[in-house]
Amino acid sequence: MPERNGAVRVGVYVCHCGSNIAGIVDCKEVAEYAAGLIHVVVSRDYKYMCSDPGQDLIRNDIQEHKLNRIVVAACSPHLHEHTFRVATANGGLNPYYMTMVNIREQDSWVHTDRQAATEKASDLVRAAIRRVVLQRPLEKARVPIDPNVLVVGGGIAGIHAALTLANAGKHVYLVEREATIGGHMAMFDKTFPTLDCAACILTPKMSAVKAHPNITLWAYSDVEKVDGYVGNYKVRVRRRTRYIREDLCAGCQECIEACVYKQPKFADEFNQGLGKRRPIYLPFPQAIPQTPVIDRDTCIEFNEPRKIRWLTSLSQGAFSAPRGQCCLSPHFARLWKSGKCKKTCLEACGDRHAIDFKLQDQLEEIKVGTIILATGFQPFDAKRIPYYGYGHYPNVYTSLEIERLVNASGPAAGEVVLRDGKTVPKSIGIIHCVGSRDENTNRWCSRVCCMYSLKLAHLLKEHTGADIFNFYIDMRTPGKSFEEFYQRLLSEGVHFIRGKVAEVTDWVFDPSEEGKLTLRVEDTLLGVVRRIPVDMVVLSVGMEGHQDAQDVRRLFNITCSTEGFFQERHPKLAPVNTFTDGIFLAGCCQGPKDIPDTVAQAGAAAAEALALICAGYVEQEPNCAYVIEEECSGCKTCIPLCPYSAISFREDNRAEVNPVLCKGCGTCVAACPSGSLQQRMFEDDELFEEIEGVLVHA
Amino acid sequence: MPENRGYLYFPGCSLRATGVAYEESLLELFRVLDIPLQELEDWNCCGATSYMAVDEGSAFLLSARNLSIAGQKENHDLMPPCSACYLVLRKTQDYVAHYPEARRIVEEGLKAAELKPFNGVRVRHPLEILYNDVGLARIKAQTVRKWQGGKIACYYGCQAVRPYDEVDRPHDPIRMDELMRAVGAETVDYSLKTKCCGGSLTGTIHDVGVWLNYILLKEAVRKGAEAIVTICPLCQFNLDAYQSEISKEAGKAFDVPILYFTQVLGWALGGDPKALGLHRSIGGRGLVRKWFSVSQEVLAHA
């Protein structure tokens, strides 16, 4: 297409990015090389192209030298393409006359040989020049944003994000997997470093969620399907049935009392299996919604075997029957499930008729413009470290179990006793970094363990007056008034031993260890090996991504690190964005963090969503496919290829692409035998020029 | 599963001296199981820990020669009963595969001795073979003498289960316990099952070595074990030979039978008591006589 080559005037700008690029790539040389290439009118290198003076440089040159194409060799287009498009537009050019060359992330930062790196940069710049010559002026399409928001996960992050958005007058769908919202925070007793009780600060927000006119709360539900794109997501949610109708239930809980199981019998998930519940139960008194659940696995009305959800089996702790340490697990319950119950709960409910064993799961189809993922974390499974004896020695606990144990409304009503149910521990060892900072389990630091271990040390001392030993590798208290809290613990006479415990064992070296658990550890500050007998061991387990994180990632089409945490768009500059527009992250699903950080991030995510909503529309990259009508032979090859069925077949035997549906993958373009399908921004001729450009030495 | 075609047997020096009972019982056990064992011809010492401490190259080479000989056989499952032998052979394979430098040295050495480079040899400890290839089911089925003896503490020691996890789980091995239970024995929860016996320390820094074994014995007894069962000649030797001194140390007499797991299995599966080397035990001879109903004359000739 000659007319586009006519009178092409290219400006080339090579960025030093301080020394980030100039340190390895000889930017001057690259600029000089480019200057000698055909079509190039101006070629400069500059310290910071993204700075205002840098952008002005482009604008002025466009006007002064009548440039009509711009090439910027700098960082990754994922970082600054937008910046330089704006700069180009400010100069009065169509922004799509600009193309970027990545000579930082994919050149200067990954290579060491100055000459080779410079050569590579020159090759890429040459290719970009040849490409930009062919680029067409394009307009961004505008897509309206649906103001409704979906928040996935009802922990503190989801709750805070939902409330923020709802208060801004946006309608929020809050979907939670468990029977109640509240997440892990609801299980905690007190929160560090201020020691205010978790329930006291959380439950008001929980009921606010329930009461808020702008929030539709679906607990005990899963997101099943997500379609569409930023501004226009179509989501299917499965609301698993509780066999109790939320709309009719008054939350009187008489049905629970009336259950044929006079005594609670089954492992209580919320209390980490330390307490017991009935087949019909409310996770905890302040649960939201206040509607009980009937658990298929344990209710004798249902006698067909069902697979146990991971939380149930996890919450069995280490001590499911027959060890007899704890309560019956569903596996055993099933053995005598008759399938015929007196249904005393039904009678108790009376003419409310809220309970209905025939109820089925409900599917809800909703439309939302933005999505906030706040799916949280799962605690590290202490059984994975055999030499700490969790699941082998009854008096080895996880930190979450202790949270419940010290909690006044917990299974032991705040009475801290050993598994035998009566002995109060006289000495307690708290092991930090369980599962964290370890190549054999999780490599990362979970960030909160140091602080919550200090908190538990304080609480346990308060409850039992026992000798407390903290075993840490490094004490990490980088947070507002965290260090002060550490000082407080030191003054309370808690022992701090720097060393990773090598084993928790029952073998007796010295008579004083008889009947106790002994921690063998090097006190690295004294430089000697110590044996410390205790009654109770607390494993401060770290945080990891949910085991189904990869499925969730696929469902929402975002990226997820190999560690199982969702990946933010940029570690510093876009910490709550994902690579999929309109989907944001909040809380521990993005990485381990404490409550303040989680709440702050939730607020940020809400703000990002609001920003989109308030703008009212998003601009879409004009990279969709189009048909050159006169060349289309009507072979229909493209039609089945399109994953969005954006291509239709017209009566006049020609294919047609619906630009609203097309997302610009270009699969159809690659397949078109007559070359009549093209993709904007990635036209065949542009790519051919680029290929030739990187290879053919001018 | 090569069970039918048997295994290449690598005795190692100990099984020809202080650990002779291990060899005797092992051979008897495999005879009863009707699994052929073919001794690796002209095998040489594995070098144990000492060679590693003097010259790594030579250490790898000792094993390389054995592996190379084994490599020429069509049967590639090499079975060293001694933990030290097992580890050095296994480690050599691993390091030669992963460290070019080690590979170069070994190749030079083998070349000089006109030995073929080894490949495809599988180094397998008898415990793992009995557990995986023979299997608990068959052991159970073939048990003719249910274990009537006392409670057993299964002692795995170190080098068989560490650092490689092929014989059993490095931190909490369980397979010997399961084998013992399969023949009707009751095993105690022995927290020291993988603690080290000190190896050659008993010979070098005597007191330290003896003390380590004292701890092991003491804890086993405290847990109610009447016998300790081992899978390594050195462990057995240390725990067995020094009991009298340990008793002196501790001021408390130990008389605990230290058996090889092959002796217990061999007996349970109907092996000939005379062939199990039972008369070579030093500790707890009384109990051995009682449990194995070994007639006087068997023990007499010791």
Added chain:
Amino acid sequence: MLETVKEAKNQEATAFEPRIVAFFCNWCTYLAADLAGTSRMKYPPNARVIRVMCSGRLDPQFILKAFADGADGVLIGGCHPGDCHYQEGNYKCLRRFHLLKRVVKEMGIEDGRFRLEWISASEGDRLRTVMIDMVEKVRALGPLHWNAPVEEVAVS
């Protein structure tokens, strides 16, 4: 003809820097390359990356063009199966890859020169290893004497 190629290889194998054209999808492999950068991983500078929105965009002509213009190797990077930003573009790419592999083989291009790798946005280290491995393999194979026009080689 093959003989001459072999000889040529032996001579040049010493100081030979392979030229590799890499087509990376915008959502996984290109981001992995950026990640490798931000975490300062080092790999040889032989590859020239060309960004496409999806590996499904890759028209077989692009690959042939790259070889014809003097590339010693072509690397395609896409999202792992099931992870495609556009649902299944990478599967389409895979299909074409298998067909094309046969074709280029026919034209005397060895296996190591044409590769398809699934590298997700979080796998910066994997990208690094692939780059290193690819460059090594192609260097071992030597330069591809194929600047001759496609059809000529095709018939020979």
Added chain:
Amino acid sequence: MMQFPRTMKFQREADPQWSEQVLKFPGCERVSSCIQCGTCSGTCPLSIYMDYTPRKVIALIREGFREDALSCRTIWLCASCYSCAVHCPQNIHITDVMYHLKRDAIRHNLFPSRFPIPVLAQEFFKIVKSRGRNSEVLLVLRMALRSNPFILFTMIRSGWQLFRAGRISLKGERIAEVAELNRALSAAREANGA
């Protein structure tokens, strides 16, 4: 008269090249990633007898205090039970590190004189080199003579019992192809030296 030994370490005593060099040996690569958590010392059955705990030895290597690292008792007390190696959260093959230090110490004659363990190692090395197999009796005798003959007394009793149980073989085992083995060994040592 009381003694007040000075314990200060001067930087000139450090030998950074040496520590870099140690990192090159098989199994020692990850020494630099140690987080000094002390798991190795805690899990070591012999650390309670050591002058430096294994953790400290790693620190010594990293800081390049060669003398202390090579002349300490720790490396010789290591019984190679690999407990540290499987517990280490940084996957440092501490046992291999100890092996390397032993070799280094022997090469530079830095171990305590008449200290039986290195002697045992060397004697073992010789015996196997000359016969292809080990003879425990010979080994113990030679080791005792070269380090501390009194060790023998500690063994008389158990020795006698073993003898009666037929567990002491006096016939020295040897392999047929000793020559072949030696060719291989010397070739390896050459390759190693080169």
